[in-house]
Amino acid sequence: MVSSLKSCEIRVDEPLSLHTSFKIGGRCDSFVIPESIDGIKSVLNFVNQNKLPLLVIGNGTNLLFPDDKFSGIVMQIGEPYFCDVDAIHESYLRVGAGISISRLLEVAVEKGLSGLEFMSGIPGTLGGAITMNAGAQRKRIGEVIERVKVINRKGEIYWIEHKEIGFGYRESRFKHSVPYSAGQEEFEIILSAELKLKRGDPCRIKARIQEIVKVRKSRLPLEFPSAGCVFKNPEDKIAGELIELASCKGLRIGDAQVSTLHANFIVNLEKATYKDVKALISEVQRKVYQKFKVSLDPELIIL
Numbered sequence: 001m002v003s004s005l006k007s008c009e010i011r012v013d014e015p016l017s018l019h020t021s022f023k024i025g026g027r028c029d030s031f032v033i034p035e036s037i038d039g040i041k042s043v044l045n046f047v048n049q050n051k052l053p054l055l056v057i058g059n060g061t062n063l064l065f066p067d068d069k070f071s072g073i074v075m076q077i078g079e080p081y082f083c084d085v086d087a088i089h090e091s092y093l094r095v096g097a098g099i100s101i102s103r104l105l106e107v108a109v110e111k112g113l114s115g116l117e118f119m120s121g122i123p124g125t126l127g128g129a130i131t132m133n134a135g136a137q138r139k140r141i142g143e144v145i146e147r148v149k150v151i152n153r154k155g156e157i158y159w160i161e162h163k164e165i166g167f168g169y170r171e172s173r174f175k176h177s178v179p180y181s182a183g184q185e186e187f188e189i190i191l192s193a194e195l196k197l198k199r200g201d202p203c204r205i206k207a208r209i210q211e212i213v214k215v216r217k218s219r220l221p222l223e224f225p226s227a228g229c230v231f232k233n234p235e236d237k238i239a240g241e242l243i244e245l246a247s248c249k250g251l252r253i254g255d256a257q258v259s260t261l262h263a264n265f266i267v268n269l270e271k272a273t274y275k276d277v278k279a280l281i282s283e284v285q286r287k288v289y290q291k292f293k294v295s296l297d298p299e300l301i302i303l
Ligand SMILES: Cc1cc2nc3c(=O)[nH]c(=O)nc-3n(C[C@H](O)[C@H](O)[C@H](O)COP(=O)(O)OP(=O)(O)OC[C@H]3O[C@@H](n4cnc5c(N)ncnc54)[C@H](O)[C@@H]3O)c2cc1C
Pocket: 021, 055, 056, 057, 058, 059, 060, 061, 062, 063, 077, 097, 121, 122, 123, 124, 125, 126, 127, 128, 129, 130, 131, 132, 133, 134, 135, 136, 174, 175, 178, 188, 189, 190, 191, 220, 222, 226, 227, 228, 229, 301
């Protein structure tokens, strides 16, 4: 029984649309929010014993869930848990994986630490950002990550050094175990990370963050639910430009629409479904390939 889980908030038959920025997704058998490492261990034991699939999420800002029921457990690592911040050196922070990027930026300002400003306006948690190697302005979070503390499927806890994380363009070793099924060897949940930043003037850091957020507000369709950029940029090209030149801006299937403001965003106008978004992704890929012979690779995680 899922109610036997220790140190977790548990919600049965929870709609996943409540936990994704796209506002799309069917229900899951159980949605659990561990409050401590014991909570995570208890979930791992439970899924291993009962051979259930497990999906770890942060704030669900880069995910597209099916409309059908997910028969398994979805575990969220997010605020208010796993959010501790420790200054371990004058420019090193140890931070819990559940902290939101916006809160992490506030901490950076409070402590006068620079080097994360490029993450301004990116929603989600630190754990999600590390998994996706999220970034903007030609910078990625992996550049400031020294090492990451994880727990594996057996409940073993250890650190992984930067060079072992496999950071690439929207890539890391953590991306490849979604969702986890019992017995699968490679599976690690991020618990915390050490970040190497630089000393900086708090006023200047804050001003830079505000400037970036302002620009993002004017360029991105933030008034609609979405999961950010849908496609990775192909080598030497910008996906949004190709999509626009292939006349896809405004293209609509059901309530899913290629944003009229930013062509690499698909927005949920109101009641878009998984099927609408998937069909629109395929149509954009088809049109871009037809015009440029370029295959667009999705950036968001489609389950
Ligand atoms: C409006 C908007 C703008 C965006 N702009 C950008 C942008 O500029 N740049 C950019 O890179 N992205 C952008 N994104 C995408 C998204 O915000 C990032 O990818 C973000 O880092 C995902 O974090 P999350 O916590 O929401 O992760 P989720 O979407 O919840 O999960 C993403 C992946 O991380 C895994 N994961 C999450 N937490 C953990 C953990 N603790 N341990 C192991 N695995 C974990 C999940 O299993 C999943 O595979 C944007 C999204 C939106 C909605």
